[in-house]
Amino acid sequence: MGERHVIDPITRIEGHLRIEIDVEDGKVKDAWSSGTLFRGFEIFMKGRDPRDAWIITQRVCGVCTTVHALASVKCVENAVGIQIPENARLIRNLILGAQYIHDHIVHFYHLHALDWVDIVSALSADPKKTSELTNSINPNAPKSGPGDFKNVKDKLKKFVDAGQLGPFTNGYWGHPAYKLPPEANLMAVSHYLDALSLQSRLARMHAIFGGKNPHIQTYTVGGVTCVNDLNPDRISEFMFLLKEGQNFIDNVYLPDVLAIAPFYLDWAGIGGGLENYLTYGMFPGQGGKEPESLWFPRGIVKGRDITKVHPVQVEKITEEVTHSWYKGEKSLHPSVGETDPWYTGLETSKPEGKYSWLKTPRYDGMACEVGPLARMLVNYVSGHKPTVDNIGFVLGKLGAGPEVLFSTLGRIAARAVETKVIADEMGGWINELLANLKRGDMETFTPFEMPNSAKGFGMTEAPRGALGHWIEIEKKKIKNYQMIVPTTWNGSPRDAKGQMSAFEASLIGTPIADPKKPLEVLRTIHSFDPCIACSVHVLDSEKEETYEVKAV
Amino acid sequence: MCETRNRFVGLEPKKRVEALEDIDRRDFILFCTTIAATLGLEASWVPKIAEAVERAARKPSVIWMHFAECTGDSEAFIRSSYPSTEELILDILSIDYHETLMAASGEAAEEALRLAMEENDGKYIAVCEGAIPMATPPGPNGKPGDYLRVGGKTGIELAREVCGRAAAVMCVGNCASFGGVQAQYPNPTGAVSISKATGVPTLNISGCPHNVVNSVATIINFLLLGSLPKADKLGRPLFAYGKRIHDTCPRRAHFDAGQFVEEFGDEGAKDQWCLYKVGCKGPQTYHNCSSVEYNDGTSWPIKGGHGCIGCSEPQFWDNMSPFYERLPNIKLPGVEATADKVGLTLVGAAATGAAAHATYTLLNRKKFDETLKDDEGEE
Numbered sequence: 037m038g039e040r041h042v043i044d045p046i047t048r049i050e051g052h053l054r055i056e057i058d059v060e061d062g063k064v065k066d067a068w069s070s071g072t073l074f075r076g077f078e079i080f081m082k083g084r085d086p087r088d089a090w091i092i093t094q095r096v097c098g099v100c101t102t103v104h105a106l107a108s109v110k111c112v113e114n115a116v117g118i119q120i121p122e123n124a125r126l127i128r129n130l131i132l133g134a135q136y137i138h139d140h141i142v143h144f145y146h147l148h149a150l151d152w153v154d155i156v157s158a159l160s161a162d163p164k165k166t167s168e169l170t171n172s173i174n175p176n177a178p179k180s181g182p183g184d185f186k187n188v189k190d191k192l193k194k195f196v197d198a199g200q201l202g203p204f205t206n207g208y209w210g211h212p213a214y215k216l217p218p219e220a221n222l223m224a225v226s227h228y229l230d231a232l233s234l235q236s237r238l239a240r241m242h243a244i245f246g247g248k249n250p251h252i253q254t255y256t257v258g259g260v261t262c263v264n265d266l267n268p269d270r271i272s273e274f275m276f277l278l279k280e281g282q283n284f285i286d287n288v289y290l291p292d293v294l295a296i297a298p299f300y301l302d303w304a305g306i307g308g309g310l311e312n313y314l315t316y317g318m319f320p321g322q323g324g325k326e327p328e329s330l331w332f333p334r335g336i337v338k339g340r341d342i343t344k345v346h347p348v349q350v351e352k353i354t355e356e357v358t359h360s361w362y363k364g365e366k367s368l369h370p371s372v373g374e375t376d377p378w379y380t381g382l383e384t385s386k387p388e389g390k391y392s393w394l395k396t397p398r399y400d401g402m403a404c405e406v407g408p409l410a411r412m413l414v415n416y417v418s419g420h421k422p423t424v425d426n427i428g429f430v431l432g433k434l435g436a437g438p439e440v441l442f443s444t445l446g447r448i449a450a451r452a453v454e455t456k457v458i459a460d461e462m463g464g465w466i467n468e469l470l471a472n473l474k475r476g477d478m479e480t481f482t483p484f485e486m487p488n489s490a491k492g493f494g495m496t497e498a499p500r501g502a503l504g505h506w507i508e509i510e511k512k513k514i515k516n517y518q519m520i521v522p523t524t525w526n527g528s529p530r531d532a533k534g535q536m537s538a539f540e541a542s543l544i545g546t547p548i549a550d551p552k553k554p555l556e557v558l559r560t561i562h563s564f565d566p567c568i569a570c571s572v573h574v575l576d577s578e579k580e581e582t583y584e585v586k587a588v
Numbered sequence: 589m590c591e592t593r594n595r596f597v598g599l600e601p602k603k604r605v606e607a608l609e610d611i612d613r614r615d616f617i618l619f620c621t622t623i624a625a626t627l628g629l630e631a632s633w634v635p636k637i638a639e640a641v642e643r644a645a646r647k648p649s650v651i652w653m654h655f656a657e658c659t660g661d662s663e664a665f666i667r668s669s670y671p672s673t674e675e676l677i678l679d680i681l682s683i684d685y686h687e688t689l690m691a692a693s694g695e696a697a698e699e700a701l702r703l704a705m706e707e708n709d710g711k712y713i714a715v716c717e718g719a720i721p722m723a724t725p726p727g728p729n730g731k732p733g734d735y736l737r738v739g740g741k742t743g744i745e746l747a748r749e750v751c752g753r754a755a756a757v758m759c760v761g762n763c764a765s766f767g768g769v770q771a772q773y774p775n776p777t778g779a780v781s782i783s784k785a786t787g788v789p790t791l792n793i794s795g796c797p798h799n800v801v802n803s804v805a806t807i808i809n810f811l812l813l814g815s816l817p818k819a820d821k822l823g824r825p826l827f828a829y830g831k832r833i834h835d836t837c838p839r840r841a842h843f844d845a846g847q848f849v850e851e852f853g854d855e856g857a858k859d860q861w862c863l864y865k866v867g868c869k870g871p872q873t874y875h876n877c878s879s880v881e882y883n884d885g886t887s888w889p890i891k892g893g894h895g896c897i898g899c900s901e902p903q904f905w906d907n908m909s910p911f912y913e914r915l916p917n918i919k920l921p922g923v924e925a926t927a928d929k930v931g932l933t934l935v936g937a938a939a940t941g942a943a944a945h946a947t948y949t950l951l952n953r954k955k956f957d958e959t960l961k962d963d964e965g966e967e
Contacts (some may be wrong), residue, residue: 043694044739047687050659052738074725074735075656075769076776085910091897092905095769098660098797150691200647200682206700207691232674236667240883247892248882249667250660250797254892256912261852261893264860361727379727379734481853558693569658 038065040385041551044072046561048147050099051568053527055561056384057543059551067536067543068384069527071394071568074361074377081517086112086486086509087257089517093505094251096519097569101250102135102242103498104505104519111505112257115492119324121479123266124259126469127245129319130274131252132496133462134241137281139499140408140455141238141289143565145231148448151559152296153216153224156209159196161222163189169219174291178283179230188226208553215299224296227288234284241277244270259481266473266480275466282459285452293452294433297445304436307444307560309542312402313337313410314525316348316495316502319461331461332497335414336399340442345417350493352400353504353520358388359529360395367398367532370506370518394568396528396537397520405538406501406525407564409441412450415457422460426453444542447563486512498522500565523567539564647682648811649708650715651701653750654687655743656736656770656779657718660797661761662688668800669884676804680811684712687738698739705753713810714754715803716764719771720747720785723778735777748786756816757782757790760803762899765792765823772905783823791816792823794875796899801880802828822902824874833870833896836878839863849893857893867912868895875900 038060046053052073058066077096081089090108094101106128113120120128163185170180195201208214216224239249245262246252254262297304317327317334327334327348335345354367363376383389404410415423416438430449431438440446490509497503501522508516526538536544542560549556652662666673677683683690684704685697692700704712720743721735733742751757762768764782771779783790793803806825809817817825834840842848843862850856850865864871873896877888889896898908 045687045693045697047690047693047697050688052654052736054737072737073656074721074777075779077770079776080770080772080774080905085912088909088911091911092769095658095660095796098658098663101658101660101663146689155691195678198647200649200684202647202678202682202684203686203689204691205684205703206696208696229674229678232666232677233672236669236673236884239667240886243883243886245892247887247889247894250663252892253889253894253897256852256894259853261857263853263857263893265887265892361725377725377727379725379730381729381734478858479853481851481857483851483853553696554694 039551041554043554043557044070046558046566048150048558048562049566049568050097051523051566053561053566053568054382055539055543055557057548057551057554057557059548062547062549064543064546064548064557067540068391069394069529069537069539070382070384070392071523071527072392073568074393075569077519078517081514084514086115086507086512086514089505089507089514090255090257091253093517093519096521097498097567098250100135100139100498100500100567102131102246102252103496103503104521105252105255106132107494107496107503107505107519109255109257110494110496111492111507112494112509113492114494115490115507115509116257116484116487117490118258118482118484120259120482121477122322123469123472123477123480124482125320125324126465126472127260127262127266127480128255129465130462130469131242131246132318133458133465134238134278134281136458136499137278137285137455138235138238138241140451141231141281141284142235143499144289144293144448144451145228146235147565148562149224149228150204150207151555151562152214152300153228154209154211154214154221155192155204155207155225156196157214157216157218158221158225159189159193159218161185161189161218163222166219166222169295170223170291173295174287176287177291178287179226185222185226188229189222191229192222192225208555211553211555212549213555216296217299220295220299224292227292230288231284234280238277238281241274241281244274244277256481258484259479261480263478263480266469266478271466271470275463278459278462278466285456285459290430290452290456293449294430297434297449300445301434301436303445303559304434304440304443306546306556307447307542307563308442309536309540309544310403310405310538311338311340311442312399312404313413314348314399314404314406314502315411315414316497316504317414318497326495332411333414333418333420334495335418336404337410337413337417338402340439342413342417342438345414348399350495350504353397354401355395355397355520355524356531357395358532359390360392361390362395365532367401370504370520390529392529394524394528396531397525398531398535401533403531403535403537403541404525406522407447408451408454408499408501409447410501411497412454413441422457423453426457444560444563451565488512489515498567500567501525521567523564526564527566527568539566647680649704649712650681650683650686651704651712651750651754652683652686652715653717653746654738655716655718655747655764655782656721656777657761657763657768659688659717661717661764662686664795664797665760665800665803667883668804671804681807684708694739701750705750709753711755712753713807714751714757716747716751716757716759716782716790717761718743719763719767719779719781720744721770721777721779722785723776725777744785747782751782751786751788751790754788756810757786757788758803758806758816759783759790759792759794759823760798762794762796762904765790765794766902768796769905771903790823791819791825793828794822794824794900794902796897796904799828799877799880799882802876820874824900828876828880829874829900831874831876833873833875833877833890836876837870837890838878839890852893860893863890863893863895865914866895867897867910867914869898869901869904869908869911869915870896871915872908873898873901873904 038058044054242249317330319331321329733744736743
């Protein structure tokens with residue numbers, strides 16, 4: 037056993053996460069991931085009107101806002117047995133697409149970049165050389181003249197000289213694991229600032245059709261309510277914001293990833309962890325049939341074998357609580373889970389101990405990674421053309437094969453590629469929407485009668501990975517409501533067999549230069565884009581029965 | 589304070605913030621001129637003047653705490669347009685602790701918090717996001733507040749430490765202000781507002797999440813005047829929560845005319861008629877959504893064709909739901925001629941309606957739980 041180190045709080049994530057590591061011979065030997073907040077969503081969902089579920093569950097997460105709303109309306113629509121109008125499907129696709137553009141950019145620049153970019157080093161950059169560096173990667177880079185970078189450097193200097201470092205206080209500046217030259221650091225700082233203002237504008241895409249962001253308010257079981265926003269004015273406003281996003285992705289975000297990656301190629305061999313990758317797929321096509329019409333396919337890549345995608349069978353998903361603060365020993369399907377919070381305190385030093393509010397999901401007994409990397413792998417192996425082309429482009433630039441994707445760096449590259457692939461597709465959905473409106477089709481809502489009792493499920497993808505909601509309706513009320521969310525897959529404690537989930541597994545073997553400044557741990561954990569508020573929930577059903585899977 | 593408020597009341601959000609910024613600059617120049625005139629002293633005094641100016645120019649320290657929440661209010665805060673997010677979080681404020689944005693993690697983060705509290709003792713602004721779970725989880729080692737721990741401390745301990753030494757505490761969002769989503773029936777973690785958990789009075793920028801226009805206006809008000817804006821009895825600043833949604837709603841004329849959306853997607857919905865019958869809680873909700881809108885004035889829920897859910901009100905999750913059912917005890921207007929009378933009647937009706945409805949909803953849900961238990965008993 038090595039020396040134990042604790043990182044709590046892990047910052048630049050959503051939610052409350054604690055990581056403990058054992059370090060031996062300068063490497064992580066063992067790791068424990070703990071979610072330290074419990075809110076009890078499924079408990080207070082009980083007894084509510086099923087139409088309200090999406091409004092409540094959207095509050096599970098304010099970062100991946102809209103995705104819980106989507107999974108929830110889908111699960112009630114599945115239970116009720118209705119299909120939404122084409123316009124509603126397209127609006128939901130556009131809102132989901134906008135979520136990815138916003139969320140991935142914020143993640144890369146504001147939640148992840150400071151693990152790779154040393155702000156203090158940027159102070160010694162030469163603005164002229166920074167300009168040359170930026171233009172050597174992308175001649176079309178905006179705001180990339182020597183004067184632009186001088187302004188940023190001056191601003192940064194003034195900020196540092198004033199002695200109030202604000203959010204940059206106590207960062208691991210000067211850490212030996214920072215490898216970028218000062219010019220690359222200045223370039224990245226400049227784009228960190230640009231992205232801060234950009235994300236505020238990009239969120240307006242949600243507000244146009246969603247009423248506001250975060251937490252849109254125009255979904256409803258049966259469709260969407262924003263019928264008055266289906267006009268040329270609003271649609272063109274959306275298109276110009278999308279264009280601004282695309283411009284940034286093509287000329288700043290992707291080039292930045294390609295500029296920074298070569299300095300950190302060792303991270304293409306660190307942080308891989310698990311070998312199974314699961315995605316539910318997303319963006320239903322015409323008719324909305326799932327999984328058949330999904331533009332991003334549903335599937336699993338097992339054992340890092342990139343010659344085959346396996347189908348997902350929903351009934352093979354189970355959750356267990358051996359190391360979680362709940363009672364119970366069996367692995368159960370979400371529709372028949374058991375509940376009982378049982379707090380023992382942190383027991384990371386006991387082999388059988390409990391140490392997290394997160395439960396541990398498994399697919400057919402396997403631990404799976406979910407998220408952008410899982411989606412890009414499943415897309416890639418399925419032959420999804422835009423993914424194949426863009427992954428090929430990035431790998432070509434880095435002079436590497438697809439095996440480098442199974443890593444911390446691979447997650448970052450997959451996320452950037454995904455942002456581009458989605459943004460480039462959204463124009464097509466806008467055209468479909470316009471064609472409908474031209475034909476005079478303004479349908480946005482399918483009326484329905486709430487059944488007395490019914491069951492349903494809704495699956496989609498959050499930026500962080502596979503997201504599923506399950507509902508059981510009785511007497512027109514919610515009898516049971518379940519969510520299995522991305523960070524539960526990735527950040528959960530080990531299972532009864534001792535198999536680690538993705539966070540823990542990916543940390544094993546990570547080199548640690550200075551355990552007091554565990555920058556390397558942050559790099560890998562942040563590469564998953566953790567969202568802990570979502571992950572912590574409780575299963576609440578007493579009866580064991582098979583789940584009926586209804587295809588809509 | 590009144591004078592300053594009058595200067596921006598009625599202005600559009602953009603203009604209002606610009607007006608406040610103007611005051612800021614004017615005040616600062618005035619401040620510097622006064623110092624120069626008063627301290628026109630020998631060269632040996634220069635370092636002291638510089639220090640004084642520097643101290644005056646110091647950005648106010650903000651310590652932003654996350655408790656039981658979803659980070660939606662941090663996200664809302666970085667949607668600022670005027671000032672831009674960059675200016676707001678790097679130039680105007682010194683955000684010395686904010687778990688979503690800060691570079692430092694673990695011990696370095698805890699150290700940043702300790703430093704910010706010591707260096708700015710009694711002077712920092714504590715911004716709280718999220719409720720405090722007070723209950724004790726079942727289990728061998730459960731203690732009160734164990735549903736949330738950060739850096740080993742419970743939410744209760746952290747909130748008391750940080751709020752107790754702040755110059756002012758501003759709650760952003762409904763969770764910190766009133767307990768929020770996790771405090772709804774049956775409130776399994778015993779979640780309460782920051783003021784209940786700490787005993788410290790707070791200014792509450794409620795909403796789910798709050799509108800950044802309102803938190804920024806409040807902060808700038810505080811910076812300029814050294815005091816918090818005038819608030820209602822729930823601690824919400826009047827400039828933002830002084831009027832009912834219903835009274836400032838652009839669809840109000842349709843309510844008065846008895847023109848209602850009966851079902852989403854119908855002709856009334858396409859004509860932007862009143863959403864009252866499909867559940868709008870505007871008649872019971874105090875918030876400035878219709879005048880400032882969200883995301884740089886892009887939209888707000890009613891503009892998006894969906895009813896208000898009352899998210900700025902205490903316990904709206906219980907009191908305002910089911911969200912697609914109309915408010916009880918409000919008589920509907922029939923014809924346009926009675927419009928004024930209808931408006932007047934409604935104010936009173938809404939107030940009594942709120943209490944009655946809360947009880948009604950809770951009773952219904954408790955009853956439902958009991959039926960379920962009965963069912964299980966029979967099996």
